[in-house]
Amino acid sequence: MTEQNTKVKEKSRYDGDKLACLFQLCQQGDKQAFNELYQLTAARLNGIAYRITRHVDSANEVLQEAFIQVWQNCDSYNIDKSEVFTWLASIVRYRAYDRLRYDQRRHQKDMVQFNEMELTPQQLENINQYSAQVGLDKHSEQLLNNCLAKLEQKQSQSILMAYLYGYSREDIAHYFDTPINTIKSWIRRGLGRLQLCLNN
Amino acid sequence: MSEQLTSHALFSSKIPERYKNVQIIGHLASQYVLGTLTRHVHQCVEKQAVYNEALAQRIEYWQTRFVPLDQQTKELPPSEQVWQNIANAIEITEKSKTVATKIESHSSNEAGLIHFFSSLLKSWLTRPAIRYVSVFSFAMLAVSVLLITKPFEQNNDPLSYVAVLTEPDGKAHLVATTYGESKKLIVNVVGIPTIDEDQSLELWVVSKSDSEARSLGVISIGKKLIEQQLTNAQWRLIKDSESLIVTIEELGGSAIGEPSSLIVSRGLCVRLQEWKNDV
Numbered sequence: 001m002t003e004q005n006t007k008v009k010e011k012s013r014y015d016g017d018k019l020a021c022l023f024q025l026c027q028q029g030d031k032q033a034f035n036e037l038y039q040l041t042a043a044r045l046n047g048i049a050y051r052i053t054r055h056v057d058s059a060n061e062v063l064q065e066a067f068i069q070v071w072q073n074c075d076s077y078n079i080d081k082s083e084v085f086t087w088l089a090s091i092v093r094y095r096a097y098d099r100l101r102y103d104q105r106r107h108q109k110d111m112v113q114f115n116e117m118e119l120t121p122q123q124l125e126n127i128n129q130y131s132a133q134v135g136l137d138k139h140s141e142q143l144l145n146n147c148l149a150k151l152e153q154k155q156s157q158s159i160l161m162a163y164l165y166g167y168s169r170e171d172i173a174h175y176f177d178t179p180i181n182t183i184k185s186w187i188r189r190g191l192g193r194l195q196l197c198l199n200n
Numbered sequence: 201m202s203e204q205l206t207s208h209a210l211f212s213s214k215i216p217e218r219y220k221n222v223q224i225i226g227h228l229a230s231q232y233v234l235g236t237l238t239r240h241v242h243q244c245v246e247k248q249a250v251y252n253e254a255l256a257q258r259i260e261y262w263q264t265r266f267v268p269l270d271q272q273t274k275e276l277p278p279s280e281q282v283w284q285n286i287a288n289a290i291e292i293t294e295k296s297k298t299v300a301t302k303i304e305s306h307s308s309n310e311a312g313l314i315h316f317f318s319s320l321l322k323s324w325l326t327r328p329a330i331r332y333v334s335v336f337s338f339a340m341l342a343v344s345v346l347l348i349t350k351p352f353e354q355n356n357d358p359l360s361y362v363a364v365l366t367e368p369d370g371k372a373h374l375v376a377t378t379y380g381e382s383k384k385l386i387v388n389v390v391g392i393p394t395i396d397e398d399q400s401l402e403l404w405v406v407s408k409s410d411s412e413a414r415s416l417g418v419i420s421i422g423k424k425l426i427e428q429q430l431t432n433a434q435w436r437l438i439k440d441s442e443s444l445i446v447t448i449e450e451l452g453g454s455a456i457g458e459p460s461s462l463i464v465s466r467g468l469c470v471r472l473q474e475w476k477n478d479v
Binding site for chain 1: 283
């Protein structure tokens with residue numbers, strides 16, 4: 001392992017520990033710690049919300065609701081079970097998926113042309129980038145990227161469209177002009193192969 | 201993290217049979233993390249994961265495996281207003297806890313009256329002859345006495361709207377009243393249904409104009425009397441209200457700003473001026 005990789009890993013571990021310490025203080029009702037936790041993670045989490053909702057205001061609202069939920073439910077989080085960032089990112093993602101579908105329904109109700117099926121060039125580039133085999137080290141990022149790259153392209157694309165951009169199976173079926181059962185099959189098989197690869 | 205789905209990890213009386221199947225657990229957990237489940241199924245899985253360790257482990261497995269995609273996501277600094285709103289919401293939560301506690305300890309007379317009316321209503325409704333006595337009439341009676349016995353500090357604040365929220369069989373859950381001058385909502389909790397730890401009860405106002413339901417907030421469990429300062433927007437909703445409903449939502453309230461189909465109580469909003477005119 002290179003010196004740079006060691007530093008990166010140490011920094012990552014330090015950040016994880018710092019977030020965990022801050023979170024423990026939050027669980028004791030420390031609002032200053034909560035503010036610090038927010039300052040450290042908000043930009044990244046807002047980026048995740050924006051990635052899914054594709055709307056700056058919606059992303060901000062998702063982030064706001066997520067952090068209020070975090071504060072209200074911080075007692076329910078078990079620090080031994082998962083990394084703080086993983087937990088925070090999951091809360092933001094699930095809220096963002098909900099928000100995206102709520103916005104879609106609202107737009108459909110208003111009879112506004114809302115072409116959600118089109119992937120933007122940036123989204124396509126991201127998906128291809130994630131799907132491509134890059135790097136040689138065994139960081140978890142690279143491991144996931146490498147394993148995704150080993151899947152059939154439509155499998156990895158379907159998985160990434162769902163995870164990264166909140167596409168429903170119906171949306172993906174529409175995008176590929178393929179029956180929804182085929183999409184379900186691609187995702188199921190893709191995840192199976194991904195799991196095998198990640199475990200190995 | 202352990203990836204073994206051992207039989208002892210699956211054992212729990214609260215877990216339905218289908219959630220004990222290893223393949224189903226694997227499928228649900230991965231689809232949950234991908235976000236491809238319907239909202240209803242997503243909520244069911246979330247609820248089950250509280251009891252079902254194997255399911256929780258599989259969810260954690262996939263979340264941990266996929267989180268690098270989130271860590272690689274480009275940062276987007278949020279608006280400064282976001283933290284301000286969060287800080288305000290937290291303050292409000294803390295203050296409302298304090299206020300509710302104070303009200304609870306200092307307005308036992310009013311709470312006692314509500315309890316009296318609740319008992320009276322229950323007793324009426326158990327009698328066949330007057331089972332169909334209008335809940336509306338009961339609300340008016342409750343309002344009359346509440347008006348007379350209202351604490352001094354709110355004597356100059358006119359009671360504007362009242363709604364008695366009941367189950368379909370007429371059992372009263374809440375009495376909600378609003379005061380026009382201070383734009384305050386007072387909710388007297390008479391007897392709300394038991395819910396799971398991972399659920400919340402949320403109060404909604406249904407609009408007369410468009411029949412849409414909009415949230416007035418989550419009902420604090422364990423409080424007998426809840427006081428909430430309404431925003432101007434919420435006050436406009438009250439003025440346009442047809443009825444109030446209470447629904448069971450995920451912990452912390454509906455994530456999408458819409459009520460679930462689990463409506464536990466409902467009550468028509470009665471504008472006091474109209475009632476006075478009727479009388």
